[in-house]
Amino acid sequence: MKRFLTKLPNEFKVPTDAVGQRMLKEYGALFVARGGATPPNTVIFKDEAEVSLYQSGLAKASANLGGFKIELQAAAMKNLKDAIAEANSNDLTITPRGADSGKRNYSGTVTLWASRVNPGLTHWVGKGKLSESEASRIRSLSPFEQVPEIFKLESDKMFFSKDLSKSIVYSVAPPGTSQHLSMLALDVSEHDNSKVRDILAGHGWFQTVVSDLPHFTFLGVPEKQLSGLGLKKVSDGGRAFWLPG
Numbered sequence: 001m002k003r004f005l006t007k008l009p010n011e012f013k014v015p016t017d018a019v020g021q022r023m024l025k026e027y028g029a030l031f032v033a034r035g036g037a038t039p040p041n042t043v044i045f046k047d048e049a050e051v052s053l054y055q056s057g058l059a060k061a062s063a064n065l066g067g068f069k070i071e072l073q074a075a076a077m078k079n080l081k082d083a084i085a086e087a088n089s090n091d092l093t094i095t096p097r098g099a100d101s102g103k104r105n106y107s108g109t110v111t112l113w114a115s116r117v118n119p120g121l122t123h124w125v126g127k128g129k130l131s132e133s134e135a136s137r138i139r140s141l142s143p144f145e146q147v148p149e150i151f152k153l154e155s156d157k158m159f160f161s162k163d164l165s166k167s168i169v170y171s172v173a174p175p176g177t178s179q180h181l182s183m184l185a186l187d188v189s190e191h192d193n194s195k196v197r198d199i200l201a202g203h204g205w206f207q208t209v210v211s212d213l214p215h216f217t218f219l220g221v222p223e224k225q226l227s228g229l230g231l232k233k234v235s236d237g238g239r240a241f242w243l244p245g
């Protein structure tokens with residue numbers, strides 16, 4: 001982690017709270033992105049206004065990809081288009097999974113968060129592991145306030161990922177922390193194909209969130225430079241993920 005911290009931009013605010021530190025560990029590779037990328041200088045955006053202010057200052061590009069209008073930072077889009085061209089010349093495709101596969105806004109991350117938290121609370125009440133009154137109390141909190149509460153339940157083995165077997169952070173990002181807010185992330189339909197992953201990696205797009213299989217992050221450097229940015233390779237299910245090391 002030491003080298004990684006030295007590679008962060010000068011204006012980056014290193015979190016001192018437990019949630020922020022966990023987010024930096026799980027999603028933090030993004031913050032050392034190079035190659036014309038402008039990563040956020042904070043781990044957690046607090047509201048829509050903060051996200052809009054950041055996104056409005058970025059060099060952006062949009063394109064119709066696979067039938068969806070996708071918006072990304074300009075450098076990320078240019079390299080993605082180069083990857084798509086290389087894939088096409090090899091009879092492969094690289095397409096987004098849906099309309100929200102590139103840029104998201106704050107409210108989009110709140111909706112996704114709730115789509116895991118609410119069914120998860122219902123599930124754990126049904127299993128008798130959580131009281132209905134405790135579940136209602138958590139439901140009534142703001143999304144921002146829910147994050148430490150959900151992490152606390154997960155430390156008691158009540159998990160909130162889609163299949164309820166692991167942490168929610170491997171299914172959806174806590175509100176305000178999604179890499180999609182930075183416009184440096186894309187969810188790819190063909191993520192299962194190792195040739196597609198290799199082509200994306202050749203253009204600066206890597207996997208940086210363990211277990212989020214369709215999710216790619218623009219880091220803007222060749223693979224051999226990633227360890228120099230303080231990132232370590234984590235192999236999982238035959239894939240390489242790059243995390244702050």
Ligand SMILES: [Zn+2]
Binds near residue numbers: 185212215
């Ligand atoms: Zn994603």
